[in-house]
Amino acid sequence: PEEVEIILRESREIIRLVGTRLITRTRSGIICANSGVDVSNVDGGLSMAFHPRNPDKVAEVIRRQFLDEGVKVGVIITDSFDRPFRIGQVNMAIGCSGIAPLKDLRGTRDLYGYVLRFKRIAVVDELAAASELVTGSSSEGIIGSLIKGYEYDFSELGVRSILRPRKRELFL
Secondary structure, three states: HHHHHHHHHOOOEEEEEEEEEEEEEEEEEEEEHHHHOOOOOOOOOOOOOOOOOHHHHHHHHHHHHHEEEEOOOEEEEEEEOOOOOOOOEEEEEEEEEEEOEEEOOOOOOOOOOOOOOOOEOOOOHHHHHOOOOOOOOOOOOOOOOOOOOOOOOOOOHHHHHHHHHHHHHOOO
């Protein structure tokens, strides 16, 4: 009951109930199971972990702390998500700062000269997924990772900027 109360408190909208999971829209606009409230990887079930109220702002605060030390980085805050039509979870970005969330390839040409009409790479989600291969998500205890070698575009936009407008949401 306490967990359900927290899930409801952390949600802006309940979308549906699937088994024992509530599919909700969090206060930051992310659609996920149980508002991101999690009892795994915390102290023996005595606590719960949940998303920051404004993950983009938290990413910005962390990025500015690095800047204060003279280190210029993009920051991505992640969580693992189930995916429609697939088994298994994948890390996705819930917040970011200092890195463009998308790389827009619309209007460019592919290998065979065709003009791309729809392609936008979800850069922060791709990097989030790759990071989980290093950090793990069970008993590793690694809370962050540094990705080297990827040349990213700077941006003040956060993950909120890549959430689909309600009228264009898929699968709902």
